[in-house]
Amino acid sequence: MLTETLVASTRTVEKKANATPAKDIGIHIHDYQPNPALKSSFKKSSTQPNCLAVNATHIFTAQADKSVVHVYSRERGNQEAVVPFQEKVTCLALAGKYHGAGTLVLGTQGGRLILWELATGRQISTPQSHLQPLTCLAVDPTFKFLISGSLDSSLHVWSIPALLSFSQHSQIGSSQPLPFTPLRTLSNHRAAINAVIFGHSASKANFAISAANDQTCIVWDYINDTVLHTFLLASSPLCLALDPADRAAYAGFEDGSIQILDFYRTSSLTHPFYDPSQKSTPTQPPPTDRWPLPEASSSPALCIQVSYDSTTLLSGHENGKIQTWNIAKGKYNIQLADFNLPVTNLLMLPPTGFPNAPTPNIKLHNVVRPRYESSLNSGSGGNADSIIPSNYTFTAQFTSTLPLINPPARYNDLDEALTHPSFPDFMLEEGIAELAALNDPSTHQQSNDEADSFRKENAHLTSQLDDALRRQREAIAKVLQLEQDRFRREEDDAVKKARKKRRRIRMMEAEERRRKVVMGEAVDASDGNGEMEMVEDREGEADLSSDTDEMSSG
Numbered sequence: 001m002l003t004e005t006l007v008a009s010t011r012t013v014e015k016k017a018n019a020t021p022a023k024d025i026g027i028h029i030h031d032y033q034p035n036p037a038l039k040s041s042f043k044k045s046s047t048q049p050n051c052l053a054v055n056a057t058h059i060f061t062a063q064a065d066k067s068v069v070h071v072y073s074r075e076r077g078n079q080e081a082v083v084p085f086q087e088k089v090t091c092l093a094l095a096g097k098y099h100g101a102g103t104l105v106l107g108t109q110g111g112r113l114i115l116w117e118l119a120t121g122r123q124i125s126t127p128q129s130h131l132q133p134l135t136c137l138a139v140d141p142t143f144k145f146l147i148s149g150s151l152d153s154s155l156h157v158w159s160i161p162a163l164l165s166f167s168q169h170s171q172i173g174s175s176q177p178l179p180f181t182p183l184r185t186l187s188n189h190r191a192a193i194n195a196v197i198f199g200h201s202a203s204k205a206n207f208a209i210s211a212a213n214d215q216t217c218i219v220w221d222y223i224n225d226t227v228l229h230t231f232l233l234a235s236s237p238l239c240l241a242l243d244p245a246d247r248a249a250y251a252g253f254e255d256g257s258i259q260i261l262d263f264y265r266t267s268s269l270t271h272p273f274y275d276p277s278q279k280s281t282p283t284q285p286p287p288t289d290r291w292p293l294p295e296a297s298s299s300p301a302l303c304i305q306v307s308y309d310s311t312t313l314l315s316g317h318e319n320g321k322i323q324t325w326n327i328a329k330g331k332y333n334i335q336l337a338d339f340n341l342p343v344t345n346l347l348m349l350p351p352t353g354f355p356n357a358p359t360p361n362i363k364l365h366n367v368v369r370p371r372y373e374s375s376l377n378s379g380s381g382g383n384a385d386s387i388i389p390s391n392y393t394f395t396a397q398f399t400s401t402l403p404l405i406n407p408p409a410r411y412n413d414l415d416e417a418l419t420h421p422s423f424p425d426f427m428l429e430e431g432i433a434e435l436a437a438l439n440d441p442s443t444h445q446q447s448n449d450e451a452d453s454f455r456k457e458n459a460h461l462t463s464q465l466d467d468a469l470r471r472q473r474e475a476i477a478k479v480l481q482l483e484q485d486r487f488r489r490e491e492d493d494a495v496k497k498a499r500k501k502r503r504r505i506r507m508m509e510a511e512e513r514r515r516k517v518v519m520g521e522a523v524d525a526s527d528g529n530g531e532m533e534m535v536e537d538r539e540g541e542a543d544l545s546s547d548t549d550e551m552s553s554g
Contacts, residue, residue: 002353004033004308007054008316010341011064012046027052027059027072028339030322032307032314032348036336042072044079049239049302050136050195052345053094053104057364058118060104062089069106071367083369085114093137095146095160098350099360101396103164107134107148113180115163119396121368124163126180129156132192140198140206142421147186147208147222149193155210156182157222166387184225190214195240197249202421207273209249211237216282217251217261219273228273230282231261234290241304241313252301252315256293258325261285291331297321303346316343362396 008028026045031037042059051062058080059072067088071081087108096102101119108114111130116123130150138147139160146158163180191213199206207228208220217231217240237251237259249261262285268275293299299319306313306327313325314336322336322343416424516522 001034002308002351003031004351005039005349006030006032006305006314007052007059007345007347007349008322008337008339008343009045009047009052009061009345010320010339011048011344013341025339026341027061028337029074030337032336033351038337040077042077042079045070045072047344048090049344050091050093051089052347053092054347054349055094055096055102055364056099056360058367060092060094062092062106069104073366075365081367081369083116087112088133089114090133091135091137093139093146095139095143097143097360100362101364101394102143103160105137105139105146105160107137107150109133111150111152113146113148113158113163115160116370117164118367119364119394120392121371122392123370123372125372126163129180129182130154135193136196138196138198138208140208141200141202145183145198145222147196147198147210148182149196149210151192153187153189153191153193153212153214155186155189155193155196155220157184157186157225158182166389184222186210186218186220186222186225188218188227188230189216191236194236194238197240197242199242199246200244201246204422209240209242211240211251217249221273228279232282232284233259234287238301239303241306243306244308244310247310250304250306250313252304253290254300256298256301256315256317256323258291258301258304258313258315259285260289260291260327260330262289289330291325293323293332297323297332297335302342302344305346305348307348308351314346314348316346318342322346359400361398361400363399365397366395368395 006029008030010026010028012026024043025041026047027042029039029041031039045061046064047061048064051064053060057074059074061070061072062068063070065088067085069083069085069089069092070079071083072078073080085106085108087110089106090109091107093105094102095105096118101117104116104118106114106116111128111132111134113126113129113134114123115125130148130152131154132151134148134150136149139145144160146160146163148156148158150156189210189212193210193212196208196210198208201207204223206222208222209217210220211217213236215233215236217233217237218227219229219231220226221228233251235253235255237253239252241250243249246263248263251259251261253259263272265283266272266275266278268278272278297317297319299317299321301315301317303316304313311327312333313327315323315325317323320340320343321338324333324336325331326333413424413426417427
């Protein structure tokens with residue numbers, strides 16, 4: 001059975017007279033399916049929106065208005081570390097596989113990025129890239145691109161491999177600032193950025209969506225720095241979520257309502273983001289696509305997430321409640337939980353319970369505290385021919401046997417086609433071969449010969465089918481004739497039995513009549529008809545026997 005779990009974090013506020021929040025509890029792990037229930041919790045945490053990250057072994061939270069990150073161990077169920085930084089951390093995101101050792105990316109109040117390799121402790125800081133504090137971070141499914149959003153209304157696209165590369169750092173002296181610059185800047189918004197998310201595709205056609213206080217949501221081709229579509233909203237969205245199949249996006253608002261942004265509402269034959277007629281025209285969703293909260297539960301929606309099966313949307317609100325929405329019906333459903341503190345972050349964990357699920361090769365048992373050392377970032381301290389320092393150590397736990405140098409193929413062609421980022425090589429080669437065959441004259445001649453062969457084979461099969469149908473009709477006629485003969489015989493046998501029975505009755509009556517004559521008893525006049533009827537029965541039986549003989553001889 002599949003189990004779906006969510007992680008929620010809250011922000012500490014001054015206690016109200018009618019509120020009784022759980023003491024110091026700031027992180028809640030809550031089962032959602034199949035049976036909603038609180039699973040576990042962690043204390044001493046207070047987070048702003050976009051300040052929660054989770055992997056299979058740890059939970060990371062940037063503390064509100066502080067320059068520290070709390071690290072919690074999910075296996076041991078306690079706080080593992082309190083990691084200080086030089087600036088206040090305003091947002092964070094995790095770059096790496098869920099069951100692996102990744103890199104924690106932090107956005108600071110000073111407008112810079114900090115990258116922390118969790119298994120090595122290596123820390124990299126960029127120069128100030130935004131003019132104001134960062135508000136949100138997003139990592140694409142390939143873990144190659146990062147988008148940072150800020151109060152200065154700009155979005156920066158970064159290359160994660162370039163930020164983590166040793167070669168770039170070794171080209172400069174350790175006393176000079178690192179030349180970290182974003183790949184491109186997306187600057188169509190006119191107000192502070194509140195949220196940014198990536199699509200789920202691993203191909204180069206993936207997109208990103210951003211929401212800002214200028215009451216717009218913009219869909220980006222972040223690789224080519226192109227605006228694919230713009231949604232005009234009635235108010236400023238506070239948070240975003242994306243359908244698992246990339247069919248629609250959802251935005252949460254100050255009044256607690258949810259707006260669906262349907263990507264396929266138009267009847268265009270091409271994808272709406274790449275249709276020239278739709279690309280340059282902003283879209284204003286209809287009022288019916290905005291789902292209101294009940295008046296009694298109205299509160300700003302600070303975070304939203306979509307369930308794995310795309311049927312339910314969950315929203316965390318300022319009043320501490322987690323609400324659920326029925327996506328198919330487009331309306332509010334029920335309340336899932338009430339934590340009495342503002343729910344600032346919601347994350348849906350990957351579902352568990354799949355049969356034959358792959359086992360991860362490594363596990364991050366403990367994080368390595370970040371340390372900024374010149375030898376780890378400048379490439380010095382190692383061999384002259386090496387750009388990786390000698391004291392660069394990766395610390396993790398192996399959970400299975402080491403993979404083979406040349407592992408056997410685990411997937412067939414169908415699996416490879418379904419999971420490949422674009423098109424596998426074998427599909428491209430087959431397609432090119434088919435296109436080349438269309439212009440080959442010998443191929444056309446071969447096709448004509450094959451067509452003649454098929455026609456002859458079809459004619460032969462048609463004649464065989466006609467013979468089979470004729471034999472079938474003859475067999476059916478014989479079966480019907482045999483059934484008719486059997487029915488006649490059964491009918492004649494029934495008539496004979498009836499006449500024999502009647503003759504025996506008449507014979508008994510005749511015997512009774514003779515006994516009465518001998519004994520001198522009175523005899524009825526009707527008793528004399530028995531002998532006549534017996535004679536008639538014998539004549540009828542003779543006629544029936546002759547008819548049966550004639551039928552048998554025929």
